[in-house]
Structures are given as structure tokens and as C-alpha cells.
Amino acid sequence: MRVVLKLGTSVLTAGTDRLHRPRLVELTRQISALRAAGHTVVLVSSGAVLAGWETLDFPPRTRTLAEKQLLAAVGQGTLMHTYAMLAELYGIRVAQVLLTADDFRDRTRYLNARTTLLGCLERGVLPIINENDAVAVEQIKVGDNDTLSAFVANMLEADLLVILTDAPGLYTADPRLNPQATLIPEVARIDADIWALAGGAGTHRGTGGMYTKIQAAEIATRAGTPVVIAPGDAPDVFVRAVQGESLGTRFQASGSRLEARKRWILAEIAPGRLLLDDGAAQALRGQGSLLPAGVRGVEGQFERGHTVRLLAPDGAEVGRGLARYRADDLRRVQGHHSRDIAALLGYDYGPEVVHRDDLILL
Ligand SMILES: Nc1ncnc2c1ncn2[C@@H]1O[C@H](COP(=O)(O)OP(=O)(O)O)[C@@H](O)[C@H]1O
Numbered sequence: 001m002r003v004v005l006k007l008g009t010s011v012l013t014a015g016t017d018r019l020h021r022p023r024l025v026e027l028t029r030q031i032s033a034l035r036a037a038g039h040t041v042v043l044v045s046s047g048a049v050l051a052g053w054e055t056l057d058f059p060p061r062t063r064t065l066a067e068k069q070l071l072a073a074v075g076q077g078t079l080m081h082t083y084a085m086l087a088e089l090y091g092i093r094v095a096q097v098l099l100t101a102d103d104f105r106d107r108t109r110y111l112n113a114r115t116t117l118l119g120c121l122e123r124g125v126l127p128i129i130n131e132n133d134a135v136a137v138e139q140i141k142v143g144d145n146d147t148l149s150a151f152v153a154n155m156l157e158a159d160l161l162v163i164l165t166d167a168p169g170l171y172t173a174d175p176r177l178n179p180q181a182t183l184i185p186e187v188a189r190i191d192a193d194i195w196a197l198a199g200g201a202g203t204h205r206g207t208g209g210m211y212t213k214i215q216a217a218e219i220a221t222r223a224g225t226p227v228v229i230a231p232g233d234a235p236d237v238f239v240r241a242v243q244g245e246s247l248g249t250r251f252q253a254s255g256s257r258l259e260a261r262k263r264w265i266l267a268e269i270a271p272g273r274l275l276l277d278d279g280a281a282q283a284l285r286g287q288g289s290l291l292p293a294g295v296r297g298v299e300g301q302f303e304r305g306h307t308v309r310l311l312a313p314d315g316a317e318v319g320r321g322l323a324r325y326r327a328d329d330l331r332r333v334q335g336h337h338s339r340d341i342a343a344l345l346g347y348d349y350g351p352e353v354v355h356r357d358d359l360i361l362l
């Protein structure tokens with residue numbers, strides 16, 4: 001399974017004022033165990049602001065955006081250094097990927113971020129993602145890492161999103177305020193009753209409370225990814241959640257991944273058209289990728305990441321897909337073998353013009 005794991009500040013601190021190293025060791029061990037069992041893990045980790053506060057010896061907090069950005073700039077380094085050291089104990093290499101809302105809105109940036117993350121996975125590198133707090137002003141922020149982790153799960157079409165926090169799961173009311181509250185083990189549909197349980201922002205250290213976790217569950221489940229919200233301090237919690245054990249709260253997927261991808265590809269008016277030769281049209285119909293050798297013509301202007309129409313020699317539209325090269329560059333590589341791309345363009349975004357993962361057959 002491809003799993004996105006989100007760790008909130010509350011988990012990383014384990015109720016203290018600083019990064020709780022033993023907790024981080026334990027979570028890294030679980031990531032390593034799942035990888036050894038053949039799963040792929042992508043980590044979305046909070047904790048930069050907190051780590052910056054710790055690194056600067058706990059200055060008085062003013063809670064302004066400028067202060068948070070400064071603390072995040074300091075703390076992101078501390079956070080990555082800590083992860084890199086711990087991961088190394090298990091022979092795992094890590095990559096830092098800092099994203100903002102624009103990386104999900106802008107198609108070219110989206111595709112670039114996705115290519116980087118998939119590249120990490122191909123090489124067995126563990127990507128560790130956070131919001132790029134140091135530069136992201138309020139208007140361009142995703143705002144909280146629960147939502148960010150759901151966007152990442154969609155981007156990578158993850159099989160599961162696990163959000164670990166300091167609560168045992170979603171409760172019938174905020175358990176801090178209402179001791180009678182009970183755990184909801186399974187949510188089939190996120191309706192008004194579920195939203196009513198969200199409460200306000202969470203702990204003084206965390207950002208979103210349950211509200212953003214339900215929001216994240218909604219985003220991910222609609223796109224076909226089930227979500228588990230579970231307590232970060234339970235023994236082997238991440239391993240057990242991935243193995244399908246009932247713990248915390250599990251949100252069932254409500255949409256399908258294919259539908260979500262279709263919406264993304266079809267959502268754009270596609271002015272660009274690629275004229276294919278017979279072999280290429282057949283390869284696409286057989287669920288293959290489109291290589292430059294099978295492109296006979298390129299019509300219109302489009303950028304990398306934009307949707308293009310794919311036309312067979314008889315003019316029939318075979319499908320639509322995301323172009324991996326911009327129109328002008330495609331004109332230069334059309335009809336050539338993929339191995340010549342780098343020589344022709346001076347760069348190379350991979351052998352495919354349209355990858356089969358980015359393709360909808362009509
Ligand atoms: N219905 C609910 N069920 C469980 N926890 C809730 C609920 N409503 C609010 N909360 C609060 O949300 C907190 C977790 O959110 P937060 O502090 O932002 O954590 P994190 O840092 O992991 O993102 C819990 O400690 C809990 O007090």
C-alpha cells in the first residue's frame with residue numbers, strides 16, 4: 001500500500017514543550033517496519049514552529065505571522081536534521097519537500113511536485129513534507145497540515161491516509177471538555193452530524209483541532225482514499241492502522257480515485273491537440289503511455305501539465321491527458337526516440353509525452 005502518514009505537533013512533542021526524541025524514534029521504527037513489509041510511506045510532518053521555538057531557547061511567543069515564519073525557518077532545519085539522523089539508523093534516506101497552496105492550484109507546479117515525490121518513492125527515499133511556512137503568507141497557505149496531508153494523498157493517489165494526533169480518534173464531543181464523550185470507530189459518510197463534532201482549534205500547540213482533520217478526511221475520502229485518525233502514543237499504532245486493525249476512527253472512501261483523476265484532467269478546456277500515428281493510438285487504447293515517437297503533429301499552445309486532446313490518424317479522439325512537455329518543446333521532439341529528448345531540448349522530464357497515469361481514454 002502507498003500510505004501518507006501525518007504527524008501533528010501534538011504527537012511530535014508527546015505533551016512536552018519540545019520535540020520528543022523517543023517518540024520520533026518509535027515512529028521512525030514503525031515507518032521502517034512498514035517499508036520492510038513492502039509498503040510505501042510518505043510523511044507529512046508538522047513541528048517546524050515548535051522546533052524553532054525550542055532551538056531559540058523558548059523566546060516569549062507573540063503569535064504573529066512574522067514570528068511563526070521565523071520560528072519555522074529555524075525549526076524546519078532542526079526537524080529535518082532530527083528525522084535524517086533517526087532514519088539513517090534504519091538505513092532510510094529522506095528528502096525534504098516544502099509545499100504551499102499554489103503547488104496544488106497551479107498545474108505545472110502540481111505536476112513538478114508530484115514528479116519529485118514519485119521520484120523519491122521510486123528510489124526508496126522517504127519524502128518528508130511540510131508547508132513552506134517561512135515564505136507562505138496567509139493568502140497562499142494551505143494553512144494546516146491535516147488539509148495538506150489530504151492534498152498530498154490525492155496527488156499521489158494514496159491507498160490510505162493516517163493522521164496521528166493526541167486524541168484517541170474522533171469523539172462524540174471534545175474529550176478534553178466532555179469526559180462522557182465516546183469514540184466513533186467508523187464513519188461511513190461525513191454528514192452534518194460529523195461536522196458538528198469538530199469543535200474549534202485544538203491544543204495550544206496544534207493548529208486545527210478536529211475540524212481540520214474532518215476536513216482532511218472529507219477531501220481524501222471523496223477522492224477514494226480512506227482515512228484513519230488515531231492516537232500517536234498507542235503501541236505500534238501506525239503499523240496496526242496500515243494492517244487494517246480497528247483503532248481510532250476510520251473514514252471509509254466515498255468517491256473513486258479514477259473519478260477524481262478524471263475530474264482533474266477533464267476540468268480544463270484543452271486547446272492543445274496531439275496527432276498520433278496508428279501505433280501510438282493503439283498503445284494508448286491498450287493503457288500504454290504516449291512516447292514522442294508516436295506523435296506526428298502538435299497543434300495549439302499549451303504548457304507542461306496542461307490537458308491535451310489525443311487524436312488518432314482518422315481524427316477520432318482517443319483520450320485526454322496531461323502533457324509532460326510544453327507545446328513548442330513537443331514540436332521539437334515529435335517523431336524522435338525518447339532517448340534523444342535530452343539532446344534535443346537540453347533537459348528531460350522523462351520518456352513519456354503523456355504518462356498512462358495521466359491519461360483518460362474516451
Ligand atoms: N470531537 C472531538 N474528538 C476528539 N478530539 C477533539 C474533538 N473536538 C476537538 N478535539 C480536540 O482536537 C485536538 C487535536 O487537534 P490538534 O491539537 O490540532 O492536534 P495536532 O497537533 O495533532 O494536529 C485534541 O486534543 C482534542 O482536544
Ligand SMILES: N[C@@H](CCC(=O)OP(=O)(O)O)C(=O)O
Pocket residue numbers: 007008009010045046047048049050072130131133143144145146205206207208209
Ligand atoms: N507547518 C506547521 C504546522 C501546521 C499544523 O497544521 O500543525 P498541527 O495541527 O500540529 O499538525 C509547522 O511545521 O509548525
